[in-house]
Amino acid sequence: MSLQYSTTSFAAHKDEAPFAVAELFFSRTDDRGVIAAGNEVFRRISEYSWEELVGAPHKIIRHPDVPKGVFYILWERIKKGLATGAYVKNRAKDGRYYWVYAIVSPVEGGYVSVRLKPTSKVFETAKAAYAEFLEQEEQDGLTPEQSAAAIRTKLRELGFPTYGAFSSYAIAQEMHARDLALSRVEDSRLKSLKNLLPTLKSLDEQQKSLFDSFAKIRGIPSNMRIVASRLEPAGGPISAISQNYRLMSDEVTNHLGGFRVENGNRTLTESVMARVYQGLFMMAASRLQREVKEVATEALTGGAEQEGFHQEVEVLTKLLDDYTLEAGGVLLSVFNDVTALARSAKDLRQLVTGLDSIRVLCRVEAGRLGAQSVSLTPVIDQLDTFHVEIDKTLEQILALADKIKTLVEAAMPRSFSGSLQYHAAGRR
Ligand SMILES: Cc1cc2nc3c(=O)[nH]c(=O)nc-3n(C[C@H](O)[C@H](O)[C@H](O)COP(=O)(O)O)c2cc1C
Structure with missing residues (x-):
C-alpha cells in the first residue's frame, strides 16, 4: 500500500513472508530494545539466524512503511511501564514483509513483545492511516514527536481519548477476528x-x-x-x-x-x-x-x-x-x-x-x-x-x-x- 513512499532499496519487495493466523511469536529485549531471545517462529519469519538476531537492535527488522511516530509512542509508553499494543510492519532478511499486532510489555530487565497476525477491520484502517502519516512525515519533515502528536490527534478525532484506549480496542478486535478466522467461539469475557x-x-x-x-x-x-x-x-x-x-x-x-x-x-x-x-x-x-x-x-x-x-x-x-x-x-x-x-x-x-x-x-x-x-x-x-x-x-x-x-x-x-x-x- 505505501510502498510508493519507501525510499530504501528493499522497497521493491512486494511479497509477504508466510505467517499463519494460528501462529504466535514473541521476542524479548533488554531495556534498549536489543534482542535477547525469542521463539523459533520469530526467528523463522525474520529469516535471520539466532547468531544474527541475539545482540542486534530490534530495528534490524524495521520496515520503512511504519511511521516514526508509532515507535515514538511505543517507547514513550513502555518506558513509563505501560504495556502497549501497536500494528507493526516488519521486514524479513530477504526483504519480504509481514504485519503483526504486537503487545510490548515491560518485564524485569527489558521488554517482551508478543505478536499475532492482524486480520480485523481496524487493521485495514490502521494500514491506510499509516500510509497517510508516512506521507505527512515525509512531506512536512515531521520529527518522530510531531508525528506522534499527529497520530494522537487523529485517534481523538476517531473517538479514542488516548493511544491506550485505541490499543485496547485494537487488541480486542484482533482477538475477536482471530477467533473467527480459527473457527473458535468468541471469548465471552472480552x-x-x-x-x-x-x-x-x-x-x-x-x-x-x-x-x-x-x-x-x-x-x-x-x-x-x-x-x-x-x-x-x-x-x-x-x-x-x-x-x-x-x-x-x-x-x-x-x-x-x-x-x-x-x-x-x-x-x-x-x-x-x-x-x-x-x-x-x-x-x-x-x-x-x-x-x-x-x-x-x-x-x-x-x-x-x-x-x-x-x-x-x-x-x-x-x-x-x-x-x-x-x-x-x-x-x-x-x-x-x-x-x-x-x-x-x-x-x-x-x-x-x-x-x-x-x-x-x-x-x-x-x-x-x-x-x-x-x-x-x-x-x-x-x-x-x-x-x-x-x-x-x-x-x-x-x-x-x-x-x-x-x-x-x-x-x-x-x-x-x-x-x-x-x-x-x-x-x-
Ligand atoms: C520488545 C520490543 C520489540 C520490538 N519489536 C519491533 C519490531 O518487531 N519491529 C520494529 O521495527 N521495531 C520493533 N521495536 C522497536 C525498535 O526498538 C525501534 O524503536 C524501531 O525499529 C524503530 O527504530 P528507529 O527509531 O531507529 O527507526 C521493538 C522494541 C521492543 C522494546
Missing part, C-alpha cells in the same frame, strides 16, 4: 467488556443530562421570590416556599459531586471508561499471553527450542499472572465505582422526592391565591417539567448502573469472581 463501552457512553450522556437539568433550575427560586414580592402581602407563603426550595436544591446540587471525580473535572463515568479500556487491554493481553505461554511450553517439551528456553517460558508465565491480576484489580475498581454511583443516584432520588413535595406545596399555594397567582404559572410549569425529566434520568442511570455491574461480573477473570461478591455484599 465480549462483555466490549459491550461495556457503549453502555458507559449512555451512562455518561445521562449523567450530563442530569447536570444540565440541575443547571436549568438554578434560577427558579429567585424567580419565585420575585413573583412572591409582587404578590405582597399575599405572597408570603410563596416566598417561604421558594426559600425552602433553594435550600433543598442546593443540597441536591452538592450531592451531584458524587458523580464527579478529580475535583469535579471529570465525570465518574469518564474515569470508569478509562479503566474499562485498561481492563479490556489487560484481559485481551492475558488471553494472548496464555496462548503464547502454551505454545512456548509445547515447543519446549517437544524439543523444538534452543537451550535455556525454559527461562522464556518462566517470563511468559509471570507476565500472564501479572496481566490476570491487573485485569481483575481494574475491573474490581470499576465495579466498586459503579456501585457507588448507583448509591449516589438512589440518594439523589430520595432528595429529589423531598424537593418534589415543595413543588406540590407551591402548586397548592398558587391554587389558593387563584387568579392572583397567574404570574406563578410559568415557574411552576418549569418545575413540573424539571421533575419529570429528573425522574426519568435517574431511573435510566440506575438501570444502566445495574447493566454495567452485570457486564463487569461476567468479564471478571475466574480467579476474581469470588472477591466481587464479597465486595458487593460488604458495600451494600
